[in-house]
Amino acid sequence: MTVIKSKFILLFILSVLSSNLYAVSETQIKAVFLEKFTHLIEWPKEEKTNKNFIVCVLNDKNFANALKEIYKSKTFNNQSVQVISIYKEDKIPQCQLLFIGKKTKNIDIVLQSLGKRSILTVSDDKENIPENVMITMFLTKNRFKYIINNKAAQEAKVQISHLLLRSAQEVIK
Numbered sequence: 107m108t109v110i111k112s113k114f115i116l117l118f119i120l121s122v123l124s125s126n127l128y129a130v131s132e133t134q135i136k137a138v139f140l141e142k143f144t145h146l147i148e149w150p151k152e153e154k155t156n157k158n159f160i161v162c163v164l165n166d167k168n169f170a171n172a173l174k175e176i177y178k179s180k181t182f183n184n185q186s187v188q189v190i191s192i193y194k195e196d197k198i199p200q201c202q203l204l205f206i207g208k209k210t211k212n213i214d215i216v217l218q219s220l221g222k223r224s225i226l227t228v229s230d231d232k233e234n235i236p237e238n239v240m241i242t243m244f245l246t247k248n249r250f251k252y253i254i255n256n257k258a259a260q261e262a263k264v265q266i267s268h269l270l271l272r273s274a275q276e277v278i279k
């Protein structure tokens with residue numbers, strides 16, 4: 107019962123945040139939503155063996171800084187959170203979440219380099235949505251929206267909550 111209550115509270119917070127988007131930058135909004143999304147995602151048990159929950163940010167220093175600010179005083183599943191900025195598209199370290207910045211030129215190569223690892227892949231490039239990115243988030247008409255590729259998530263053994271799936275603009279099955 108407590109889990110269900112907390113998920114509904116989270117959805118309420120997300121809806122309130124999306125109605126007050128004008129007060130903060132787009133980068134900050136996306137960072138807040140991404141942090142909230144992580145609570146509605148389940149990784150395979152073998153991915154929880156790390157001491158830290160590692161978030162990699164590829165080619166977006168501002169987004170990495172926004173996430174560092176959000177996570178500096180938070181934990182995720184009793185793990186401290188480490189945000190790593192990376193700039194080499196062919197050298198993705200071990201992480202549970204990979205945010206792919208718009209400046210990334212070879213997204214398909216990045217996704218191939220991940221292999222079968224259970225890494226939640228997220229992008230904010232609505233114009234160029236790669237086939238295997240699991241969540242694409244964007245602002246449209248001052249509203250936060252996102253598309254979920256549930257097929258890609260299932261292939262990577264990453265489980266996305268039905269609450270997140272129901273509130274997505276589009277779900278690719």
